[in-house]
Amino acid sequence: xxxxxxxxxxxxxxxxxxxxxxxxxxxxxxxxxxxxxxxxxxxxxxxxxxxxxxxxxxxxxxxxxxxxxxxxxxxxxxxxxxxxxxxxxxxxxxxxxxxxxxxxxxxxxxxxxxxxxxxxxxxxxxxxxxxxxxxxxxxxxxxxxxxxxxxxxxxxxxxxxxxxxxxxxxxxxxxxxxxxxxxxxxxxxxxxxxxxxxxxxxxxxxxxxxxxxxxxxxxxxxxxxxxxxxxxxxxxxxxxxxxxxxxxxxxxxxxxxxxxxxxxxxxxxxxxxxxxxx
Amino acid sequence: xxxxxxxxxxxxxxxxxxxxxxxxxxxxxxxxxxxxxxxxxxxxxxxxxxxxxxxxxxxxxxxxxxxxxxxxxxxxxxxxxxxxxxxxxxxxxxxxxxxxxxxxxxxxxxxxxxxxxxxxxxxxxxxxxxxxxxxxxxxxxxxxxxxxxxxxxxxxxxxxxxxxxxxxxxxxxxxxxxxxxxxxxxxxxxxxxxxxxxxxxxxxxxxxxxxxxxxxxxxxxxxxxxxxxxxxxxxxxxxxxxxxxxxxxxxxxxxxxxxxx
Numbered sequence: 194x195x196x197x198x199x200x201x202x203x204x205x206x207x208x209x210x211x212x213x214x215x216x217x218x219x220x221x222x223x224x225x226x227x228x229x230x231x232x233x234x235x236x237x238x239x240x241x242x243x244x245x246x247x248x249x250x251x252x253x254x255x256x257x258x259x260x261x262x263x264x265x266x267x268x269x270x271x272x273x274x275x276x277x278x279x280x281x282x283x284x285x286x287x288x289x290x291x292x293x294x295x296x297x298x299x300x301x302x303x304x305x306x307x308x309x310x311x312x313x314x315x316x317x318x319x320x321x322x323x324x325x326x327x328x329x330x331x332x333x334x335x336x337x338x339x340x341x342x343x344x345x346x347x348x349x350x351x352x353x354x355x356x357x358x359x360x361x362x363x364x365x366x367x368x369x370x371x372x373x374x375x376x377x378x379x380x381x382x383x384x385x386x387x388x389x390x391x392x393x394x395x396x397x398x399x400x401x402x403x404x405x406x407x408x409x410x411x412x413x414x415x416x417x418x419x420x421x422x423x424x425x426x427x428x429x430x431x432x433x434x435x436x437x438x439x440x441x442x443x444x445x446x447x448x449x450x451x452x453x454x455x456x457x458x459x460x461x462x463x464x465x466x467x468x469x470x471x
Numbered sequence: 472x473x474x475x476x477x478x479x480x481x482x483x484x485x486x487x488x489x490x491x492x493x494x495x496x497x498x499x500x501x502x503x504x505x506x507x508x509x510x511x512x513x514x515x516x517x518x519x520x521x522x523x524x525x526x527x528x529x530x531x532x533x534x535x536x537x538x539x540x541x542x543x544x545x546x547x548x549x550x551x552x553x554x555x556x557x558x559x560x561x562x563x564x565x566x567x568x569x570x571x572x573x574x575x576x577x578x579x580x581x582x583x584x585x586x587x588x589x590x591x592x593x594x595x596x597x598x599x600x601x602x603x604x605x606x607x608x609x610x611x612x613x614x615x616x617x618x619x620x621x622x623x624x625x626x627x628x629x630x631x632x633x634x635x636x637x638x639x640x641x642x643x644x645x646x647x648x649x650x651x652x653x654x655x656x657x658x659x660x661x662x663x664x665x666x667x668x669x670x671x672x673x674x675x676x677x678x679x680x681x682x683x684x685x686x687x688x689x690x691x692x693x694x695x696x697x698x699x700x701x702x703x704x705x706x707x708x709x710x711x712x713x714x715x716x717x718x719x720x721x722x723x724x725x726x727x728x729x730x731x732x
Contacts, residue, residue: 368522369546384554
């Protein structure tokens with residue numbers, strides 16, 4: 194009898210533990226590789242195996258970030274970049290969604306517009322830079338336009354593709370209940386394309402961050418891209434790495450915001466990705 | 472009265488799916504349409520539903536010509552076709568958008584209770600079994616109280632037990648408002664259990680071959696000898712329908728009456 198009790202406890206304990214472990218460990222697992230690399234490099238520099246001049250140790254990068262933040266420089270650069278990405282992303286999303294929806298919904302428009310859009314898509318977007326600078330000047334407008342162009346294509350393709358691939362059988366349910374055109378869009382097409390739309394938004398945002406660097410390298414007096422260029426010209430690798438780290442954090446953060454905002458709308462999905470880690 | 476007058480359908484790719492199909496179906500009648508594959512059963516059902524237009528002839532419901540989906544005609548497909556982003560309750564209430572929210576909720580709640588899924592009201596469609604999902608589809612189609620309910624092989628994807636259960640359940644629900652039921656099926660057993668009249672079709676192009684009246688009282692005993700006799704009658708008609716040497720017999724069969732008198 195007395196033997197049974199510890200045996201029961203033994204079986205109960207490990208069952209609760211892995212759940213807690215995995216909840217904490219899953220995000221931590223992703224941090225393991227970068228943190229180990231950073232600590233390793235810090236150690237290498239600390240022990241004097243490298244002077245860390247061209248590749249400064251994490252502590253130096255962190256110090257640079259703190260200095261930039263203290264002087265108020267950092268927030269100025271971050272705000273400038275965020276504004277550009279925000280404006281370019283908004284324009285790209287609106288244009289991409291409208292054009293994608295028209296091409297996806299209306300076959301004639303697809304045949305009319307899609308070949309042109311696809312041809313434009315084949316042009317490397319950076320090739321527009323000289324033209325945009327000529328047309329729109331060196332200041333904000335050309336930068337926002339470039340980012341918008343980068344964001345436009347994945348959104349356009351995503352929306353058009355999603356509408357074209359909506360299950361005909363589901364649309365037929367809408368027809369049986371005699372939904373009007375707008376009701377069909379609101380009650381059937383929009384919810385059906387939402388998962389693909391969220392993916393398109395995330396891809397578009399990623400490209401937005403990519404293009405803001407290109408735009409700010411064209412010639413800017415503020416912004417994280419400017420920090421990169423400034424670091425290169427003045428030989429400050431810690432500043433370049435600081436800007437890169439902030440890009441990574443902001444990119445991940447904005448992507449996460451889209452994910453979190455969309456999550457309540459996509460709870461219904463029955464997909465491999467919705468397994469909850471099982 | 473639902474009247475099909477010489478309904479024919481040729482698809483744009485040239486396939487001649489249905490030819491001169493005529494039938495008159497009284498309110499509250501249960502019709503089973505049965506036949507080999509490619510005999511135009513689903514084409515006919517889609518024409519009645521107004522989802523596809525007939526190339527020739529006409530479908531009329533109470534003298535109104537059906538050319539597009541109609542408020543008085545509901546349809547249940549082979550798959551439940553629930554909208555995955557709506558809860559079970561919202562799926563059932565999908566066709567009631569014109570009603571005020573509280574009236575809609577009331578109708579949905581009673582439909583949920585009627586199909587025995589009250590506890591699943593807030594569930595997502597992905598959380599339902601095949602049988603439960605099809606019950607939701609039946610409730611969704613019945614909630615707007617259609618005069619005609621079309622069923623396109625609604626139970627063919629289900630296992631034998633669930634199928635039998637849902638057949639009985641359908642009859643139960645039918646008895647509430649007694650809509651006209653038109654059921655396309657491959658299953659002779661199902662046709663004889665449910666139908667007042669079985670329409671046997673023959674393929675290429677699809678056309679009516681024979682009508683068999685099943686004048687058995689309900690509930691029908693699947694194990695009775697009479698039931699078996701009707702099944703055999705339908706099976707014989709099906710066999711004959713596939714035999715090219717047999718000419719079309721579009722007259723109403725007297726076999727049912729012969730059994731009784």
